[in-house]
Structure formats: C-alpha cells, structure tokens
Amino acid sequence: MSDEYVLVCVAWPYANGPLHLGHVAGCYLPPDIQFRFERALGNRVLMVSGSDEHGTPITVTAEQQGISPQAVVDTFHAINTKALHDLGCMWSSNVDSRGVEYGGALFNRTSDPDHKALVQTNFQALEQAGLFERKTMEQYFEVDPSGGGRFLPDRYVEGTCPACDESGARGDQCDACGATYEAVELKSPISKMNPDAKVEIRETEHLFYRLDLFQEALEQHAADRHPYWKSNVRAMTKQWLDMGLRPRAVTRDLDWGISVPLEGETWNGKCVYVWFEAVQGYFTCANIWAERFASEHPDGTDAWKRWWTMDEEGRSPRHLYFLGKDNIPFHTIIWPAIILGLNHAKNGRTADEPVVLPGPGDYVLETNVPAMEYLMLAGGQFSKSRKHAVWLPSFLERYDPDTLRYYLTMNMPENHDTDFNWPDFVEKVNAELIAAYGNFVHRVLTLGDRLPREAGKSPFEPYASDETLSVHQRRVEEMLEEVTGSLKAHRFKEALRGLMNVAQYGNQILQSAAPWKHLKEPQDGHEESFATLGFCWRIARFLSITTQPFLPMSAQRLWQALGQAGQVEHVLWEESVAWETPFTWSDAPPTPLFDRLDLEEILATEEGLVEHDPSEDTSAVHGVKGGKKSGGKNMKGEAPEGIEYVDFDTFMKVNLRVGKIIKVEDHPNADKLYVVRLDDGTENGRTICAGLKAYYAPSEMEGKLVVFVENLAPRPLRGVTSEGMMLAADDGDGNVRLITVDGDVSTGSTVR
RNA sequence: AGCGAGGUGGGGUAGUCUGGAUAUCCCGUCGGGCUCAUAACCCGGAGAUCGAUGGUUCAAAUCCAUCCCUCGCUACCA
Numbered sequence: 001m002s003d004e005y006v007l008v009c010v011a012w013p014y015a016n017g018p019l020h021l022g023h024v025a026g027c028y029l030p031p032d033i034q035f036r037f038e039r040a041l042g043n044r045v046l047m048v049s050g051s052d053e054h055g056t057p058i059t060v061t062a063e064q065q066g067i068s069p070q071a072v073v074d075t076f077h078a079i080n081t082k083a084l085h086d087l088g089c090m091w092s093s094n095v096d097s098r099g100v101e102y103g104g105a106l107f108n109r110t111s112d113p114d115h116k117a118l119v120q121t122n123f124q125a126l127e128q129a130g131l132f133e134r135k136t137m138e139q140y141f142e143v144d145p146s147g148g149g150r151f152l153p154d155r156y157v158e159g160t161c162p163a164c165d166e167s168g169a170r171g172d173q174c175d176a177c178g179a180t181y182e183a184v185e186l187k188s189p190i191s192k193m194n195p196d197a198k199v200e201i202r203e204t205e206h207l208f209y210r211l212d213l214f215q216e217a218l219e220q221h222a223a224d225r226h227p228y229w230k231s232n233v234r235a236m237t238k239q240w241l242d243m244g245l246r247p248r249a250v251t252r253d254l255d256w257g258i259s260v261p262l263e264g265e266t267w268n269g270k271c272v273y274v275w276f277e278a279v280q281g282y283f284t285c286a287n288i289w290a291e292r293f294a295s296e297h298p299d300g301t302d303a304w305k306r307w308w309t310m311d312e313e314g315r316s317p318r319h320l321y322f323l324g325k326d327n328i329p330f331h332t333i334i335w336p337a338i339i340l341g342l343n344h345a346k347n348g349r350t351a352d353e354p355v356v357l358p359g360p361g362d363y364v365l366e367t368n369v370p371a372m373e374y375l376m377l378a379g380g381q382f383s384k385s386r387k388h389a390v391w392l393p394s395f396l397e398r399y400d401p402d403t404l405r406y407y408l409t410m411n412m413p414e415n416h417d418t419d420f421n422w423p424d425f426v427e428k429v430n431a432e433l434i435a436a437y438g439n440f441v442h443r444v445l446t447l448g449d450r451l452p453r454e455a456g457k458s459p460f461e462p463y464a465s466d467e468t469l470s471v472h473q474r475r476v477e478e479m480l481e482e483v484t485g486s487l488k489a490h491r492f493k494e495a496l497r498g499l500m501n502v503a504q505y506g507n508q509i510l511q512s513a514a515p516w517k518h519l520k521e522p523q524d525g526h527e528e529s530f531a532t533l534g535f536c537w538r539i540a541r542f543l544s545i546t547t548q549p550f551l552p553m554s555a556q557r558l559w560q561a562l563g564q565a566g567q568v569e570h571v572l573w574e575e576s577v578a579w580e581t582p583f584t585w586s587d588a589p590p591t592p593l594f595d596r597l598d599l600e601e602i603l604a605t606e607e608g609l610v611e612h613d614p615s616e617d618t619s620a621v622h623g624v625k626g627g628k629k630s631g632g633k634n635m636k637g638e639a640p641e642g643i644e645y646v647d648f649d650t651f652m653k654v655n656l657r658v659g660k661i662i663k664v665e666d667h668p669n670a671d672k673l674y675v676v677r678l679d680d681g682t683e684n685g686r687t688i689c690a691g692l693k694a695y696y697a698p699s700e701m702e703g704k705l706v707v708f709v710e711n712l713a714p715r716p717l718r719g720v721t722s723e724g725m726m727l728a729a730d731d732g733d734g735n736v737r738l739i740t741v742d743g744d745v746s747t748g749s750t751v752r
Numbered sequence: 753a754g755c756g757a758g759g760u761g762g763g764g765u766a767g768u769c770u771g772g773a774u775a776u777c778c779c780g781u782c783g784g785g786c787u788c789a790u791a792a793c794c795c796g797g798a799g800a801u802c803g804a805u806g807g808u809u810c811a812a813a814u815c816c817a818u819c820c821c822u823c824g825c826u827a828c829c830a
Contacts, residue, residue: 444789689828691830
C-alpha cells in the first residue's frame with residue numbers, strides 16, 4: 001500500500017458568478033476523481049481550494065447592484081460551495097475518515113482573515129529579500145468632489161483617441177484606427193462607471209515582483225517537468241519563458257482586497273494584486289487547514305508542512321494542480337516563482353544571490369499540472385447557445401450527479417476543447433453508463449435473486465470456487481492495472497473507459513455462462529455457470545470500488561445492493577481484486593442503479609428554462625482565478641430576473657425607417673463585419689457596419705428592403721463609421737435573418 | 753486582424769513530443785445470436801488515400817516547409 005503525501009490543488013473559482021459545466025469538466029471534477037483515487041491507494045491526501053474573492057470585477061458587480069463586495073462574494077461562495085458538494089466533491093470531509101494524519105480537504109476563501117495575514121507575511125518576506133522593485137506610474141484618477149476619489153483600471157476609462165481623434169476609444173487601444181497607446185495619452189478621458197466625474201492623471205507608486213530573477217531556475221524546472229507535462233502546458237510555459245520574464249506589478253490602487261503590509265503614506269488605499277494573492281491560497285489554505293482541523297495530528301498546526309516541504313532525505317510531497325488552460329502560466333511560471341522566492345527569503349538569501357530549486361526543508365514546486373482545455377457551452381455550429389447555458393446548481397436540481405460526472409469524464413477536454421450538448425449527454429448515459437454498466441449489475445442481482453439462498457446468506461456460497469475462474473481473475477487484474485496506470489497519468493477518460501470495459505467483460509462471461517438456462521432447469525455444467533455468475537457478483541463489487549472516484553453516489557448504491565457494509569469510499573483500491581472476500585447479499589429486491597434519460601423530455605424542460613434564463617451572456621465564462629476574461633464577461637453582472645419595462649416615450653425615441661441595401665462589401669479590418677451601403681431615402685445614403693458575415697452572402701443581401709435604426713449614434717467600428725443599425729431576428733440557435741418589408745415601399749419610410 | 757488549439761471510417765476519439773509492419777476505442781450502421789436484464793446483452797461484417805501539396809527517410813498519421821479549412825479567446829456585432 002502506498003502512503004505518499006499528495007497535495008491536490010484546485011483552481012480557485014472567482015466568486016463573481018455561479019459555476020457552469022465548463023468549470024466542472026475543466027477544474028472541479030478531475031481533482032475530485034484524483035483525490036478519491038489517491039485516497040483509495042492509501043495515500044495521505046490534502047485537497048485545497050476556495051473562492052477567489054478580491055479584484056475589480058467583484059467591486060464592479062457590487063457597485064452595479066448597489067451592494068457591498070462582501071455581499072457579492074458571500075452569495076457566490078455559498079452557491080458554489082453547495083453546488084460542489086451536491087456534485088459529490090469531497091470538500092465537506094475536512095478531516096480524512098482514516099484520521100487527520102491522512103489529510104483532509106478545505107474549501108476556503110480569500111477574504112478569510114487568516115489568508116490575508118499569511119499573504120501579508122509572505123509579502124513582507126519577499127520585500128525584505130529585495131525581490132520587489134518600486135516604480136512610479138501614471139494612472140487615471142476619478143476625483144470625488146466631496147474629497148478623495150479612486151484610481152481607475154485601464155479598462156474602465158474611455159476617451160478620445162490621441163491618434164485619430166475619434167471618441168469612444170478605450171484605455172489602451174482605439175477601435176476606430178487600431179492604434180495602441182498608453183492609457184494616459186487619451187484625450188478627455190472619462191470614467192465608464194461614473195461618466196460625470198472629473199478624471200485626471202496622477203502618479204502612483206507600485207511594487208513589481210522580480211520575475212526576471214527566476215528565469216533560469218524556472219527554465220530548469222520546466223526542462224525537468226517536460227516528460228510529465230501535457231503538450232498544452234509545455235507550449236504555454238515555453239512561450240512565456242521564450243519571451244523573457246519581466247517584473248510584474250503586485251500592487252494595485254484598489255480598496256477591495258488585501259492591503260499592502262508596508263509602512264508609509266504611499267501604500268494607503270493600495271492592495272496586493274489578486275493574481276499575486278489568490279494563487280497563494282494553495283499555501284495559505286494548507287496552513288489554515290492545519291490550524292483549524294489538525295489539532296489531533298502529531299505535528300499539530302505544523303501538519304501542513306508534511307504536504308508542503310521536502311524532507312531531510314529529499315523526498316517531496318506530490319503536488320497536483322488542476323486548472324483550465326487559461327491559467328497555465330500562473331501555475332508553471334508565476335506561482336513557482338513565488339514559491340522559489342519564499343524559499344529564497346526563508347533561507348536568508350537576497351536578490352543578488354542566484355535562485356536555486358528547492359532543497360530539503362524548502363517548499364516544493366508542482367509535480368504536475370494536468371490542465372484541461374475548455375468544455376464549450378456555446379461552441380459548434382449546431383450548438384444552441386441558450387440551451388448550453390447550463391449552470392451547475394440548476395443541473396443538479398434535476399439530474400443524478402453521477403450522470404453528469406460520467407458524461408463530463410467521458411467528454412473531458414483533456415487534449416482539446418470538447419462540447420456539451422444534450423443529445424450526446426442522453427446517448428452516452430443511456431447507451432454506455434446504463435446499458436453496459438447499469439444493466440450488467442442489474443442482471444447479476446436479479447439472476448442471483450432467483451437462486452435459492454438461506455436467510456442472511458449469499459446465494460453464491462455453494463459456488464465459491466471453480467477452477468474456471470482463474471482466467472477471469474487474471475483478466476480483471478490486468479484491466480485494473482491499466483486503469484490504475486491511466487489514473488496515475490491523469491487520463492481520466494481512458495480510465496473510465498477501461499472500467500466500462502470490465503463491465504463489458506462481465507456481460508460477455510455472463511452471456512456464455514447463460515445462468516438463466518440453468519435457473520429454469522438445472523442441466524450439466526450448472527455449477528460452473530453459477531460460479532461464473534458468482535464471479536460476476538465479484539466484478540460488480542470490483543466496479544463499485546473502482547467507479548467510486550468517478551461515480552461516488554451510484555458506487556455507494558451498488559455497494560449496499562451487494563450487501564457490503566459501510567462506505568465504499570473507505571475501501572482500498574486493491575480490495576477490488578480480493579477474490580477471497582466472503583460473498584454478501586442484500587435482501588432488498590434489486591433495483592436499477594440509474595434511471596434512463598428521455599431526450600425529448602429533457603429538451604422540453606431545458607427549452608422551458610431558456611425563456612426564464614435572464615443571462616443573455618451565455619457564452620462560456622471560464623472565469624477562474626487569473627483568467628483576465630472573467631472580469632470582462634461578468635461586468636454586466638447577473639441580470640435581475642424577469643423583464644425590464646421601458647416606457648412608451650423611450651420606445652418612441654427610436655426612429656425606425658426602411659432602407660434598401662445597395663452594396664455589401666467585406667470590412668477591411670474585421671472578421672465578422674460587412675460594410676453595407678444603404679439607400680435611406682436621402683441623397684447621400686448611409687453606411688452601416690453589420691455583423692452578418694456568418695449568415696449572409698453579399699449577393700443575398702443586395703437589393704433587400706430592410707428596417708434600420710435611423711437615429712443611433714454613429715460609431716466607428718474597427719475603422720469604418722457605422723451610421724445606424726439594421727434589424728434582424730435571432731433565434732438564439734445561430735440563425736439570424738434580416739427584417740425585410742412585405743411588398744414595395746419607398747426608401748426612407750418610417751416604421752411604427 | 754492579434755493570440756491559442758485542432759483537422760484521423762457517418763459522428764466522436766486514441767496514437768503525433770520519442771517515425772516502423774493488418775491505424776485504437778466508443779456511438780451509429782448492416783447481418784446473426786440470446787431472451788436473465790432498463791428498446792438492454794453477446795458475436796460478426798462493412799466503412800479511413802490519417803485536411804492538401806511538396807520534402808527528409810529503407811520506412812511518415814507521426815519529422816520539416818508551404819497552403820487550405822475549422823474552433824476558441826481578444827476585438828466587434830445582427
């Protein structure tokens with residue numbers, strides 16, 4: 001039996017929205033499988049993660065909803081914690097059932113005061129070791145007339161382009177002319193969040209982490225990990241290293257976060273940048289776990305060190321990080337650089353001394369980073385974007401979590417993006433999970449139920465041994481070895497497929513043994529046939545133990561149906577092939593492990609939900625810690641439920657008119673846009689940019705009478721000014737058609 | 753347009769880094785069997801010039817070059 005120390009690190013979900021199935025497939029299901037598997041091997045496993053709760057996007061959501069940032073993160077921390085629990089993830093067992101020396105799990109949060117304190121301690125240590133440098137920058141500052149104000153992140157500033165004088169240019173790039181510039185070069189800047197406020201440029205001081213000092217050590221580390229890393233991890237890391245590492249800002253002008261723990265006026269109102277802080281959660285969470293749950297551990301509150309430091313003999317705990325692809329550089333470059341920096345500081349070295357890889361007593365770097373690609377929710381040409389807006393909490397309200405765990409494992413984006421869709425979900429669950437595995441188990445139980453048995457005993461007892469079984473035993477042992485190998489290499493899809501093959505093997509030997517014939521009327525060879533059936537019971541037990549990491553709920557149901565005592569998640573992996581284990585039996589009548597799914601019913605339900613789903617932003621939000629996209633996507637916040645009314649006057653402000661499409665050309669500088677010349681009834685006509693490239697050929701559009709908005713403010717779109725907007729219908733299924741006029745009417749006619 | 757990923761029988765995939773013989777597995781399909789089991793199970797067949805072209809090599813799905821196409825992110829949008 002193995003008893004390594006294994007730290008399972010799970011990317012910290014950003015507490016600015018609920019988790020969706022993409023997150024589950026990418027970051028949350030794989031580590032739970034790994035955690036359960038490592039425990040079953042006998043290893044000492046600690047699993048750490050939590051809500052990432054700081055940063056600008058959360059303050060924006062709070063501001064929009066008129067609540068405090070703390071209220072925002074409290075809400076989503078609660079929702080996500082519950083959803084992960086309902087999915088069967090083992091976060092609720094803070095202390096391992098075998099005893100605290102075997103580890104446990106903690107789903108913490110970055111607003112935890114202990115996290116803050118530890119981050120501040122680390123920050124000071126790095127600062128004292130000289131691993132930060134100080135720079136003065138210019139940034140926009142929104143002045144509050146009643147005194148004070150705040151610095152604005154680039155993306156919350158808008159202004160006039162210094163190159164082409166177009167208005168509406170963003171902080172770092174102009175859409176109209178494509179120029180890029182420093183944000184402070186914008187003319188007449190305004191704050192997006194607060195357009196009326198006065199905005200000025202102010203100097204601000206910040207600290208930068210000297211990533212450049214770690215270049216060599218990280219290159220060495222990457223070379224060392226090369227054989228184990230997946231290709232996406234290697235590629236992404238190489239790209240960063242090849243560009244050359246540069247100092248990176250670790251402080252921000254923001255008040256929602258962990259305040260900079262340094263003396264001096266300069267640092268008032270400044271926070272540790274989230275990327276630098278949340279990632280330390282892997283470390284702080286282990287500390288906090290020991291503090292709160294490990295009092296029984298021989299090492300007490302130092303218990304965490306078992307999972308974090310190399311021992312005197314040079315043995316390291318194994319560190320596995322589970323995350324989505326957008327987070328790779330954070331975990332192969334930035335976080336290792338911070339760990340190396342902490343070692344450097346701890347060992348009393350300074351910035352002038354070379355950085356070295358961890359030695360005995362030091363914190364260790366990652367063993368592997370099995371990063372996933374994305375599960376697409378809105379991808380693919382046939383995808384129904386609305387229907388793919390599958391949020392984890394609402395999914396779990398309606399379906400068996402194991403069906404989701406099965407499908408997402410089989411469809412896991414291990415090597416490239418994959419797609420979630422309902423027909424595929426239903427088919428895989430019905431045809432593979434239920435038909436092969438569920439049905440096999442049910443056959444064994446119902447057949448066994450028809451054999452005579454003494455009360456409280458197993459019907460297979462008379463058939464316990466038969467020389468024909470050794471072939472089957474060896475075959476199943478071989479298959480187990482393959483599955484174990486797959487799981488050790490984090491190949492979850494392959495591992496679960498291997499288990500389904502064991503179920504298939506069971507079906508095969510059952511088929512050739514044909515015990516049903518002997519049940520009707522015992523014939524020659526009935527003992528061998530029933531012995532094979534008995535072995536199928538053992539295969540079912542094997543499957544209960546080995547599917548447990550993947551399908552914990554149904555594994556436990558099966559465990560009970562087999563008459564086995566206790567929790568299958570406490571049973572060791574190698575127990576699955578303990579062929580001498582006494583037979584047991586449950587006197588409860590056998591019931592199927594799963595219910596079949598009905599596609600039409602599901603589509604009808606999901607369709608119904610679409611109507612009430614307020615989030616128009618259904619594209620995949622892979623908003624996990626570190627991903628720069630999370631903020632942008634969620635800036636709109638979660639729209640309130642129901643419909644927002646506009647009054648009649650507001651509606652009448654929109655002038656709709658009829659125009660005729662004269663000419664359609666490709667936009668010179670945009671993928672999705674046409675430049676459309678419209679006869680709008682005036683002499684000059686007008687030009688409209690329309691994002692119809694995916695839906696119409698130019699020839700299809702030319703000559704059509706369409707409805708357009710006459711008084712929409714003109715706006716440059718990637719270099720061409722669009723004067724208005726043509727109306728089109730969108731069914732949300734990727735089908736977009738222009739609104740045309742029934743019969744002839746002169747151009748310029750009003751539409752009411 | 754910038755960045756990233758990918759094109760393998762009807763669909764989905766493994767194999768590609770580390771070249772090697774009949775290219776893997778699942779679903780579907782066709783034929784047969786079974787009838788214990790949730791329209792389930794078992795056996796067998798058909799079906800792929802591995803996106804295109806050129807190159808390196810005794811040997812290319814795999815290495816190199818060029819091209820085509822798709823997808824995601826960013827930008828943008830009906």
